[in-house]
Amino acid sequence: MDALGRERDRLLQRSARMVGTASTLVSFLCFLVPGLVEADILFAVVPLFIVLLAVHLLIGNSRSLPLVCAGLVAGLAILAVVQIPGSAEPNATLLNAMSPLAAGGLSSFTMVLLEGRWRHTVLAVAYILSLGLMVSAAPTDDLAARVAILVTFGWALTTVFAYWLNASVPRAARRIRSIGRAHMAERRASETEAQRRQGARLLHDTVLATLTLLAHSGVGVSADSMRQQAADDARLLRQLRLGVTVNPSSSGNYNLEPVAETPLGTTLESVKQRFGRMGLEVAWHGTGHVLLPSDVLDAFLLALSECLENVRRHAGVSNAHVTITEDETTVRAMVTDQGIGFVLEEVDEQSLGYKESIVGRLKEVGGNARLFSAPGAGTTVVLEVPRT
Secondary structure (H helix, E strand, C coil), X not given: CCHHHXXXXXXXXXXXXXXXXXXXXXXXXXXXXXXXXXXXXXHHHHHHHHHHHHHHHHCCCCCCHHHHHHHHHHHXXXXXXXXXXXXXXXXXXXXXXXXXXHHHHCHHHHHHCCCCHHHHHHHHHHHHHHHHHHXXXXXXXXXXXXXXXXXXXXXXXXXXXXXXXXXXXXXXXXXXXXXHHHHHHHHHHHHHHHHHHHHHHHHHHCHHHHHHHHHCCCCCCCHHHHHHHHHHHHHHHHHHHCCCCCCCCECCECCCCCCCEEEHHHHHHHHHHHHHHCCCEEEEEECCCCEEEHHHHHHHHHHHHHHHHHHHHHHCCCEEEEEEEECCCEEEEEEEECCCCCCHHHCCCCCHHHHHHHHHHXXXXXXXXXXXXXXXXCEEEEEEEECC
C-alpha cells in the first residue's frame, strides 16, 4: 500500500476512534443516572463498556476484523443486557441512554469496514441487530418508529462520511500532484528562459567580442592580449559544455576555474541540475570528492552526460541512478535505470551515440565502458577512467 493509502486509513481509524469513544462515553454516563437500571445490571454492563472503550481506543491503530467484531459484540451485549426482564421498565429515558451507543458507538465501526465482502457482512448484521434491539426496547410504536429513524440516520451518516473521506483523500492528492507538476513545468520554463538570456549575455560579452576583434584584425589590441582573451573564452566554453552555470561577479568577470585539475563533485552537480531541467531526475550515490585532470574530467563527464541523455530519450522513465566509486587507480560511474531495456546484440555497431560519444571518448584518455541490458530489465552502463 502506498503512503497515501496508509494515511487515508489512519485518518479513517482516528475518526472511528473519536466518534465511537465520544458516543460510548455519553451512553455510559447516561446509564449511571440513579434508578435507570438495577444495580446488578449496571455492574454487568460496566465491564462491557470497558471492553468497548478499549476497542475504540485500539481501533485508531488497527483495522483488525476480530478486534472490530469484539467491539460490536460488546456493544450489542450492552443493548441486550439492559433489557433483561426485571432490570428496568421500558421507558423513554432508558431508550435515550441506549441511543448514543446504537447510533454512534456501534455505527462508528463502519469507518473501518469499508472494504471486503466479510467486512460488509459484519457491518450489515451489526446494523440489523442494533436496530432490532433498540426497537424492542421501545415501550410504544411511536417511540419504536422514532428510534428506528435515529439509529438508521446514525449508521447512514457515519457510512456516508466514511465513503466520502475514502474517496476525497485520493482526489485531493491527485489535485495536489497536478498543481505540483504545473509548478514544476513553470519553474523549468522560467529557468530555461533565464539560462537562455544569460547564455546570450555571456556569448555577447566574451566569444562574440573576441570574434569581432579578429574580424577587424585585432586593431588596437596586442597579440598577447588577444591570445589571453581567446584562452579565457575557450575555458568559459568548456565550463558551459560541462553544464556549469557561470555567474559574473562584475561586468566581463566570470570567475573562470583553473583547468589543470577540477573537483568532480561540483561538475556532477551541474550535470544533475541540467538534466533535472530537462525532466530527468538523477539520484547520485557515492563520492564526489575526486580530483581529475582536465582532459580526463572532460571525457568522463561528457560520456556520463551521453548515458543520461540516452536514458532520457530511450528508457521511458523519468529517473536514473548514478553511483560514483574510486580506488587507487580508477574512478568509476555506474549509470542505471529501470527502463524498457534492449537486446545488446541488436545495437547497431555503427551507432555513434555509444561507440564514439561514450566508448571512443573514454578510450582516448585510457578509460573504458561496459554495457548491460535486457528487455524489461533496464540498462546499466559502467564508465571507468584513470585517476592520473
